[in-house]
Each structure stands twice: as structure tokens, then as C-alpha cells.
Amino acid sequence: MSAEDKKLYHCFESGIQPGTIIQPGRFGRRIFADGIAHRRWSAELIYEIVRFEHYSNSPSRLYCNYLIEGLEAARFYIQRMAPEWVIYEARIVNSGAPTHRTDFNLIQPLHGTDTWIDAAHKYWRHSTTVTIKDIPSLNCIEILVSSPVELLNPVLD
Numbered sequence: 001m002s003a004e005d006k007k008l009y010h011c012f013e014s015g016i017q018p019g020t021i022i023q024p025g026r027f028g029r030r031i032f033a034d035g036i037a038h039r040r041w042s043a044e045l046i047y048e049i050v051r052f053e054h055y056s057n058s059p060s061r062l063y064c065n066y067l068i069e070g071l072e073a074a075r076f077y078i079q080r081m082a083p084e085w086v087i088y089e090a091r092i093v094n095s096g097a098p099t100h101r102t103d104f105n106l107i108q109p110l111h112g113t114d115t116w117i118d119a120a121h122k123y124w125r126h127s128t129t130v131t132i133k134d135i136p137s138l139n140c141i142e143i144l145v146s147s148p149v150e151l152l153n154p155v156l157d
Contacts, residue, residue, distance in 0.1 A: 008067040009074035010090035010149055011082055020151045021093065028062030043108070043116060050120035058100035058124060059146040067092070068104070069141040071155065076138060077104060089152035097147030104142035105130035 010022065031038050038044075047061055067090055068074040074087045081104075092099075106123040109116060110130065121127075130140065 006069065007071065008069060008090050008092070008143065009071060009155070010065070010067055010088050010151060011074060011078055011085045012088060012151065013084075014086045014154075016086075016088065016151050016154075018151060018153055022065055022149045022151060024059075024065045024146050024148065025063045027064075027066070028060070031062060046116045047107075047120045047123065050117060051124055054121070055100075055124040057098065059098045059144045061144060064144040064146050065149040067143040067145060067149065069101075069143060070139065072135075072138055073104075073140050074155070075157075076135070076140060077142075087155040089155065090149050091152060092145050092147050093150055094147035097145050099146075100124070100126075100144040101141055102126040102144075103129045104140050 012022065028044075031041060031044050035041065044061060051058055051060060068077055071087070078085055078087055102123050103126065106119060106126075109119040110122070114122070
């Protein structure tokens, strides 16, 4: 694995200045503000219940920051989930904060055979990785961290 693959990236709105600190919990605040109208409301509640009951040492998806390991994975994430966002190099402010590493493709049931609860367990155990058909060598690693994150430079393509 190259040094570029180990770099951390955060996907966010454009126009953010380098050095900006992002506090954990932004996604959760949006979920709670929208309530049941948010498209991920039910899924996030299931994931949070499974985490709380079985994987409580992992940070909550609702109260964390999200980082992606490797530039190619960040590009794939943007293309698939948030095409209007920008990729920023990022660093964890509190290096001792709890983290959780998993495949970001596990935020939904796989292949229509899993239940949402099965999917949540796979996500929190990181017992499965998803092979991307056109890019089989791509590791889609997302890191949840209960620390502020400093945005460094935007990645320009």
C-alpha cells in the first residue's frame, strides 16, 4: 500500500478554507433536524441500536466525523454518494479518539439478501468487504472518529 493510499480524506461542501475544523456529529445533527423525513432515518436508527447493543466501543455514526482512506476510494465515494461535494485532505485533531474502520458500501443490505440488522452487524464487525465490479482492487475504507477533523487542501482533479 502506497503512502497515498494511507492518506485520509473528508468529503464536504466546496469553498472551505484549509485549516477549518469540522466538529463531530454534523451528519447526526442533520438526521435529527430532518427527523423521519430524512431518507436514512430508519437505517441510522437500526445501525445505532446495533452499535449500542453489540459494538459500544465504536463511535456512533451520529456523533462522529467520517474520513476515507485513500484518494481513489474518496473519488469513488464522491462519484457514488455526493457528486456535488469536494474531497479535502484531512487529519484527525485528537489522535487518541475512538475510531472504527469499515467498508462504506456496508451502509445498506447487500445483494437484497441481508436484512438491515444483518447489514448493520456486517458494518460494525467489518466482517465483509465489497468488491467493486469495475475496480476490484479498490478498498472502500471509511473511518469513523469521535474527534474534530482539520481540513487541509482540497484535491483538485
